[in-house]
Amino acid sequence: MQFETLQNRHETLQGILNDSDLTDSQKITAILELGLQTFGQDIAIVSQIEANDYVVQYCEPAGAIAPGTVFELGTTYCNITLTFPVPVAIPEMAVSEHNRHPCYDKFKLESYIGAKIMDRDQVYGTVNFSSPDKRGAFSREDRELINQMAQAINVILHG
Numbered sequence: 001m002q003f004e005t006l007q008n009r010h011e012t013l014q015g016i017l018n019d020s021d022l023t024d025s026q027k028i029t030a031i032l033e034l035g036l037q038t039f040g041q042d043i044a045i046v047s048q049i050e051a052n053d054y055v056v057q058y059c060e061p062a063g064a065i066a067p068g069t070v071f072e073l074g075t076t077y078c079n080i081t082l083t084f085p086v087p088v089a090i091p092e093m094a095v096s097e098h099n100r101h102p103c104y105d106k107f108k109l110e111s112y113i114g115a116k117i118m119d120r121d122q123v124y125g126t127v128n129f130s131s132p133d134k135r136g137a138f139s140r141e142d143r144e145l146i147n148q149m150a151q152a153i154n155v156i157l158h159g
Contacts, residue, residue: 005141009034009038012034013031013145013148013152016030016034016152017152017156024156025058027156028058028153028156029060031149031152031153032044032045032046032058032060033060034149035129035145036060038142039129039138039142039146040135041113041129041131042130042132042133043059043060043061043064043065043109043129043130043131044058044059044127045057045058045059045065045126045128045129045130046058046117046125046127046153047078047125047126047128049078049082049124049125049126052072052073052074053070053072053073054070054071054072054075054078054079054125055068055069055070056069056070056071057125074102075102075106076103077098077101077103077112077114080098080101080114081114081116082126086147087114087115087143087146088112088114088115089112089142089143089146090112090113091134092111092135093109093112093134107132108132109130110131110132110133110134111131111134111135112130112131113128113129113138113142113143114128114129115127115146115149116150117150117153117157118150119154119157119158124154124158126150127146127150129146
C-alpha cells in the first residue's frame, strides 16, 4: 500500500514536470501544494542559500511569507538540513535534539521535513515543509518523496 502511494505521488510529480501548459513557477507551486497535502504541513518553501542568507523564492500558501524575504541561515531549520546528506524529518521539535534551535524559539514550528536542492555539486537551496503542529513520524516514503521533489525543482530551476 505505501509503495502504491509513493508510486502515485511520483507519477503526480512526473506529471507536473511534463505538463507543458504550466510555467516553471506554476510547476513549483504545484510541487509545493503536493507536499503540503502529502506531509500534512502548513507552510512550504523553496529557498535559495546565498552565503549566510536564506532567501525565500517560493512559498505556499501564497502570502504566508513573501518571496524575497531574507532570514539569517542560522535562524532557519534549513541550516540543519544543509548538514546532512539525506533529507531531514523532525515530527516533534520540542522533544528532538534541536529543541533549542533559534527557529523553534522564534516561530514555534513543531514539525519539519526538508531536503537540499543541488545544482550539480553545489547547494542551491532547500525545499521544506513545516507546521506549528507536531505529527507522527515521517516515513521512508516521505523522505524519498521530498528528495524527488528537490530533484524535480532543480530540473525546473536549472534545466
